[in-house]
Amino acid sequence: MDYKLLISIDVVEFVERLPARFRKAIRSSFTSIGEDPLGCSDTTDYDDSGRLIHVTLVGDFALMYWVDDADRHVKILDIHATDR
Numbered sequence: 001m002d003y004k005l006l007i008s009i010d011v012v013e014f015v016e017r018l019p020a021r022f023r024k025a026i027r028s029s030f031t032s033i034g035e036d037p038l039g040c041s042d043t044t045d046y047d048d049s050g051r052l053i054h055v056t057l058v059g060d061f062a063l064m065y066w067v068d069d070a071d072r073h074v075k076i077l078d079i080h081a082t083d084r
Contacts, residue, residue, distance in 0.1 A: 003074040005034045011079045022059065029058045030076070037067045037074045057082060
């Protein structure tokens with residue numbers, strides 16, 4: 001059930017600045033999210049417009065995305081450090 005990934009340039013730039021060990025894990029998560037976005041979700045939240053946002057934890061980071069089933073897109077909108 002592959003979806004096309006659309007990744008915010010802010011997320012790309014954030015990941016590019018990380019050490020290689022983190023970049024590899026996050027890029028691997030991008031692939032997994034594209035293959036099975038609902039199966040990769042560790043938790044969910046809602047944005048200001050009420051849209052369901054999925055959160056995938058990757059080590060010390062959280063990836064936030066929403067699934068656009070109509071277009072078969074997964075839109076990765078944000079990444080930030082977790083509070084672990």
